Amino acid sequence: MKILVTVKEVATVEDEFEIEGTGIADQYLGADLNEWDDYAIEEAVQLQEAGVADEVVTVTIGPEECEQTIRQALAKGADRAVRIWDDSLEDVDLLDVGAKTEILSAVVEEEDPDLVLTGVQAGDDSFGATGVSVAEHLGYQWGAVVNHLEHDFDDAASVRRELEGGVEELTEIELPAVLTIQTGINEPRYASLRGIRQAQRKELDVKALADLGVDESAVDAELELTDMYEPESESDVTTWEGSAEETAGELAELLRDKGVAQ
Amino acid sequence: MTDILAVTDHRRGELRDVSYEIITAGRQLANETGGDLHLAVISGTVDEFAEKLNREGVDAIHTVDYGEEFNHDVYTQAISQLYDELAPQYVLAPNSVNGLDYAPAVATQLDLPIVTDTIDLETDGETLIATREMYGGKVETTNELEGSAVATIRSAEWPQAEGTGDAAIEAFDADIDEDAIGSTVNGFEEVGGGDVDITEADVLVSVGRGIEEEDNLPLIEELADALSATVSSSRPIVDNGWLPKNRQVGQSGKVVTPDVYIAIGISGAVQHVAGMKGSDTIVAINTDPNAPIMDIADYAIVDDLFDVVPALTEEFQ
Numbered sequence: 393m394k395i396l397v398t399v400k401e402v403a404t405v406e407d408e409f410e411i412e413g414t415g416i417a418d419q420y421l422g423a424d425l426n427e428w429d430d431y432a433i434e435e436a437v438q439l440q441e442a443g444v445a446d447e448v449v450t451v452t453i454g455p456e457e458c459e460q461t462i463r464q465a466l467a468k469g470a471d472r473a474v475r476i477w478d479d480s481l482e483d484v485d486l487l488d489v490g491a492k493t494e495i496l497s498a499v500v501e502e503e504d505p506d507l508v509l510t511g512v513q514a515g516d517d518s519f520g521a522t523g524v525s526v527a528e529h530l531g532y533q534w535g536a537v538v539n540h541l542e543h544d545f546d547d548a549a550s551v552r553r554e555l556e557g558g559v560e561e562l563t564e565i566e567l568p569a570v571l572t573i574q575t576g577i578n579e580p581r582y583a584s585l586r587g588i589r590q591a592q593r594k595e596l597d598v599k600a601l602a603d604l605g606v607d608e609s610a611v612d613a614e615l616e617l618t619d620m621y622e623p624e625s626e627s628d629v630t631t632w633e634g635s636a637e638e639t640a641g642e643l644a645e646l647l648r649d650k651g652v653a654q
Numbered sequence: 655m656t657d658i659l660a661v662t663d664h665r666r667g668e669l670r671d672v673s674y675e676i677i678t679a680g681r682q683l684a685n686e687t688g689g690d691l692h693l694a695v696i697s698g699t700v701d702e703f704a705e706k707l708n709r710e711g712v713d714a715i716h717t718v719d720y721g722e723e724f725n726h727d728v729y730t731q732a733i734s735q736l737y738d739e740l741a742p743q744y745v746l747a748p749n750s751v752n753g754l755d756y757a758p759a760v761a762t763q764l765d766l767p768i769v770t771d772t773i774d775l776e777t778d779g780e781t782l783i784a785t786r787e788m789y790g791g792k793v794e795t796t797n798e799l800e801g802s803a804v805a806t807i808r809s810a811e812w813p814q815a816e817g818t819g820d821a822a823i824e825a826f827d828a829d830i831d832e833d834a835i836g837s838t839v840n841g842f843e844e845v846g847g848g849d850v851d852i853t854e855a856d857v858l859v860s861v862g863r864g865i866e867e868e869d870n871l872p873l874i875e876e877l878a879d880a881l882s883a884t885v886s887s888s889r890p891i892v893d894n895g896w897l898p899k900n901r902q903v904g905q906s907g908k909v910v911t912p913d914v915y916i917a918i919g920i921s922g923a924v925q926h927v928a929g930m931k932g933s934d935t936i937v938a939i940n941t942d943p944n945a946p947i948m949d950i951a952d953y954a955i956v957d958d959l960f961d962v963v964p965a966l967t968e969e970f971q
Contacts, residue, residue: 408944409792411793414795416793518771518788519768521770525761525762536755555752556750558899559665562840563840565837576889579895615767616797620793620795623794630953632954
């Protein structure tokens with residue numbers, strides 16, 4: 393079985409930041425492997441170690457600067473990586489679900505995996521929709537918000553979907569399928585030093601849209617980001633000031649007033 | 655005129671609250687241009703659901719009597735066919751776990767753009783203006799989509815519709831292609847049982863990512879002991895396996911309403927807040943004065959939990 397894992401380098405924002413136009417000013421931005429994708433990578437690597445998967449390939453849409461992040465997945469055990477980048481993507485503010493679906497679907501078609509694992513969502517734009525959209529686009533089956541996957545497959549995957557309120561849905565999904573992976577499904581490993589060294593030698597293919605047969609117009613987002621602002625705080629919080637001893641004292645007094653620990 | 659098709663949500667014989675909220679969201683959007691609000695009720699006891707959903711502002715309810723429980727292939731097919739029949743401008747779905755299991759597929763099948771997890775929606779009939787968060791709630795954005803679109807709505811952002819409506823309730827004869835159904839739901843399981851029921855606690859000492867390491871958890875447990883309180887947590891602590899699932903507060907965990915909820919090192923993601931906003935008194939201990947938890951906290955200490963928590967424990971020893 394071949395598994396394709398979608399991996400995204402997400403933007404992280406410091407606690408204090410400023411907005412410029414429709415984005416966060418660069419100096420307040422960091423970058424990290426998307427948390428949900430880390431679990432998807434781990435699940436794929438575990439399937440490979442269990443002898444279920446023969447090959448694990450990662451795919452990313454991103455510029456050269458994100459290669460360090462992609463190599464984390466290779467260091468954890470993925471076999472090779474594909475990175476999609478194109479001049480036409482340089483000036484795109486926000487890739488919407490439709491654009492990501494066009495690009496990733498082309499890669500899935502080329503790689504022809506049995507199973508595609510994505511994170512439930514990306515920590516920055518949090519659409520939570522691309523995995524299911526890709527599945528429908530390609531005629532794959534799918535399952536959203538999977539927090540357990542049985543590691544013995546026939547022609548179907550047995551999964552649990554994490555519903556609201558502590559309820560799980562037990563579902564059989566025919567292959568090929570796209571599963572969106574929820575945090576907590578496993579314990580993502582840290583890359584070993586050996587893994588990190590090996591990752592430097594693993595294949596990382598860079599492809600442009602034309603290489604995938606995707607027309608540049610596919611990245612013209614239908615969703616246009618027109619404004620970004622800090623939400624108005626509705627807070628009427630009473631904040632205690634002072635040293636830790638002083639503020640703890642204030643809180644202790646409140647708790648005693650409420651009859652706690654008496 | 656802007657007609658709306660809103661899809662309702664139910665599970666194991668019960669309509670979920672968001673089904674009444676989506677009526678309000680759909681009605682508001684339809685009002686802006688004088689359009690009609692159509693509801694779709696798919697699978698389960700559809701007639702009983704339709705009666706309950708017949709609240710003020712609903713113009714028509716379309717029932718699809720097929721199967722008991724949610725199946726995303728049935729939903730995708732039924733909604734696409736309803737769209738072809740009714741030609742609404744917008745399709746609204748809940749941003750629930752199940753909503754995210756069919757709404758993107760509906761958008762793809764109908765070749766419509768999708769915007770998810772919206773907290774406000776406006777339209778002039780041509781352009782949809784959707785408000786949503788990015789970066790875990792640090793910012794809000796407005797987003798514009800031209801023409802017809804699919805949007806999912808966040809739960810508890812719109813009030814539930816009330817009153818009694820005079821909607822036309824009609825069975826919709828969806829042509830469900832069984833060969834296209836690729837997944838089977840075999841059952842449900844309640845998780846997070848066990849020895850401790852955090853929903854029964856009067857005082858919860860709740861710990862989040864700010865605790866940094868499992869080895870630091872005794873700090874929290876000592877405080878809880880000193881206060882005769884119960885320890886609960888946000889999602890990352892359970893994901894890391896540091897506490898069992900029955901301690902998790904939030905959308906996918908438990909909904910709690912204690913007298914006092916002390917949130918320690920919890921930023922207050924919307925999924926967490928959904929599980930604890932009903933607490934009588936909320937206290938937040940966090941280094942970030944702008945953390946979303948501050949929006950619902952009654953009292954706050956903006957300081958390092960590793961300084962404040964031991965000092966607080968000492969007060970009660």
